Amino acid sequence: MPNVKAAPTLRRRRLGSTLRSYREKAKLSQEQVAQAMGWDESKVSRIENAKARMPHRDIPRLLKLCGIADPEVITALEGLAKDAGKQGWWQPYGDVVAAVYRDYLTLESDAESTHIWTPNLIPGLLQTGAYAREIIAATAITRTPEEVNALAEVRRTRQAVLTARPDGPLKLWAVIHEAALHQRFAPSFAVMREQLRHLLDMADLPNVSIQVMPLTATPHPGLIGLFEIVRFPHPWPTVVSLENLRGGYFVEGTADVKVFETAFERVVAAAESVDDSRELIKKIMERNGT
Numbered sequence: 001m002p003n004v005k006a007a008p009t010l011r012r013r014r015l016g017s018t019l020r021s022y023r024e025k026a027k028l029s030q031e032q033v034a035q036a037m038g039w040d041e042s043k044v045s046r047i048e049n050a051k052a053r054m055p056h057r058d059i060p061r062l063l064k065l066c067g068i069a070d071p072e073v074i075t076a077l078e079g080l081a082k083d084a085g086k087q088g089w090w091q092p093y094g095d096v097v098a099a100v101y102r103d104y105l106t107l108e109s110d111a112e113s114t115h116i117w118t119p120n121l122i123p124g125l126l127q128t129g130a131y132a133r134e135i136i137a138a139t140a141i142t143r144t145p146e147e148v149n150a151l152a153e154v155r156r157t158r159q160a161v162l163t164a165r166p167d168g169p170l171k172l173w174a175v176i177h178e179a180a181l182h183q184r185f186a187p188s189f190a191v192m193r194e195q196l197r198h199l200l201d202m203a204d205l206p207n208v209s210i211q212v213m214p215l216t217a218t219p220h221p222g223l224i225g226l227f228e229i230v231r232f233p234h235p236w237p238t239v240v241s242l243e244n245l246r247g248g249y250f251v252e253g254t255a256d257v258k259v260f261e262t263a264f265e266r267v268v269a270a271a272e273s274v275d276d277s278r279e280l281i282k283k284i285m286e287r288n289g290t
Contacts, residue, residue, distance in 0.1 A: 169207045210277055
């Protein structure tokens with residue numbers, strides 16, 4: 001795939017919006033901050049709007065100006081400022097990875113944990129290569145075969161966050177509807193056999209919890225559709241990711257996020273336990289000769 005350099009906008013946007021929030025809470029104008037920092041006023045605006053780089057060495061002084069002394073906050077923002085210009089591992093895939101998907105991959109790279117409810121599919125972080133290709137080919141209806149293969153490769157590569165992330169593996173809690181475990185693919189029944197075995201293998205990881213929502217489950221909020229709750233270390237707020245045929249989008253804000261967190265708790269309560277889910281996956285494999 002072509003090596004296209006994409007602007008690392010998400011981390012810069014998160015940093016800018018956080019700094020703006022702290023400035024406004026301190027009741028400081030952009031002009032006041034610029035004067036105190038020895039900057040041109042337009043620099044404050046550019047930083048807060050993700051149009052300029054924020055030097056990490058200036059973070060402590062700026063936060064002190066805003067009355068922020070929490071060392072965890074200072075360290076977190078310094079780290080984000082340092083990483084704001086980093087190119088993601090997905091950059092060599094160029095425009096095949098859409099802007100919203102690049103944003104999601106950035107969030108996933110920075111996240112502490114993710115809780116996902118999937119009513120129709122195996123979650124991307126738990127998909128085998130063959131399963132991913134079949135699903136992407138069926139759902140990404142505007143993509144060429146070459147793009148489908150590239151996206152399947154991206155999906156498999158991103159799974160390293162579960163096992164090989166330098167700062168520790170991502171914690172994954174996935175609730176999958178039983179219907180997704182009965183999926184069949186025209187090319188080969190082996191695709192689902194491999195996928196179910198892979199689910200059992202992944203469930204052995206200490207940072208991965210998998211539950212199955214049985215066909216006989218009582219009604220629950222997950223009936224509305226797929227959603228994913230992405231959580232970060234302090235001070236970063238939780239983000240909810242939603243998807244549809246045209247891509248994905250994010251929900252932020254304490255009140256809106258709380259709705260999804262409550263919904264996930266009810267989804268978990270309606271699903272089989274982790275141990276019973278493992279047995280159910282095994283039974284489905286045996287029942288279908290897989």
